[in-house]
Amino acid sequence: MDDLKRQFNRIGMRYTAQRSLVHQLFLGSPCGLTIPEAVSALKDRRVGETTIYRTVRALQEIGRLCWVHDHKGEHRYVACGSRHSHPIVCTVCGKVAECRTCELSVLEKLLGLETGYTVEGHHLEFYGKCADCSRLPAQETQ
């Protein structure tokens, strides 16, 4: 995907082999990863800690990575398709799905009236059970 290269260039950064590995890792992690997890996952692939921190920041900047708080409150990074998506985190297995629907405009208007703020954006995270975990009644996965 050469698109990524262009997006990196746009923010004055190069799309290198290491950065590609970092991105691939997140794409293959449906529950997202904390940074320490990403670091240890790529230790054998010889990608350094510093590179991972920098790449995570860059991927967020170009809208390919967002963060969620999982069921335990841990800050995890999850691959996403666009700068503006609403993640939903499974409270049982931690799997994250992406929701493109966004109908917050009404709420934003109300909010503006209520608080006097000019709304510019938001972060919205949902928590719930994924289809699989909804079926297993009270069994702890992972």
Add this chain to the structure above:
Amino acid sequence: MDDLKRQFNRIGMRYTAQRSLVHQLFLGSPCGLTIPEAVSALKDRRVGETTIYRTVRALQEIGRLCWVHDHKGEHRYVACGSRHSHPIVCTVCGKVAECRTCELSVLEKLLGLETGYTVEGHHLEFYGKCADCSRLPAQETQ
């Protein structure tokens, strides 16, 4: 306010002088505080680090404190009035207001259909300019 004491007791904790100081500190901080900020703010009042970490967790548990990510992405804790409120963070000065309006039920239904998840809850943060900072056109405060 003796209400707080009851709330602490309900979760098996005591409402002590130190915990009161921590709570007061957050009540007087419209932009919220990171934990290290709270620690240094209370150093002269002789409240220890451990107590602050524990109290922050307790205040969250009883719904008097919520977290936001400020304009710089920093995790800050802000006093709030109820367990379910939607903070809005000023992107200029960082001041946080509380929004009680919650009309996400429609969105939650759509989301359930789109992803197959059973929605149980959410976290919603708005970003925007407060009334004061909306007036000053392009001036960086703080």
Add this chain to the structure above:
DNA sequence: AATCTAATGAAAAATCATATCATTAATAGA
């Protein structure tokens, strides 16, 4: 190829968070 610029990762340093535990304070019961 030569030049320039950015990326890399090892190491050190700084920061942040948790665990341990002796001491102190708050509560409940007599």
Add this chain to the structure above:
DNA sequence: TCTATTAATGATATGATTTTTCATTAGATT
């Protein structure tokens, strides 16, 4: 009030995480 009980406190130690620094390497440009 006095005592017993239980939880809170905070100093210290420890561990985890994040950032900084910098010599080296790789990628882009001419």
